[in-house]
Amino acid sequence: MADKVLIVEDDPAALRLVSYILESAGYEVVSATNGLEALQKAVEDSPSLVVLDVMLPGIDGFEVCHRLRAIVASHVPILMLSAKAQAADRQTGERVGADLYLVKPATPEEITSAVRQLLDWQQAA
Secondary structure, three states: OOOEEEEEOOOHHHHHHHHHHHHHOOOEEEEEOOHHHHHHHHHHHOOOEEEEOOOOOOOOHHHHHHHHHHHHOOOOOEEEEEOOOOHHHHHHHHHHOOOEEEEOOOOHHHHHHHHHHHHHHHHHO
8 A cells, every 4th residue: 555645735736746646656645735734634534644735714824733743743754845945944843843854845756765865764764
């Protein structure tokens, strides 16, 4: 059975692109377009990994990450994928519980490599 990845992205084009990249790599994809929907889907769909944008309507990705850690504990890796590229943004991502932070635009290889790395890490833990 394929690992399930929850993609949280409000930009429809970016969501389609990341979904396509991960589905082509053999992952099952579920998606959310805002923070509240992401929190709900994390509970309902039990993803193996979350790909999370920072700039979301309503609750931003940093707050979603923080809340996800309370919901799914530490066993679900979180990959932040954001256009926010400042060192302070990366540090905030780490502080709220992101396992890895990639800056957009990321290549398909970077995205699939990061997902594979985090899932390997999770399975080894």
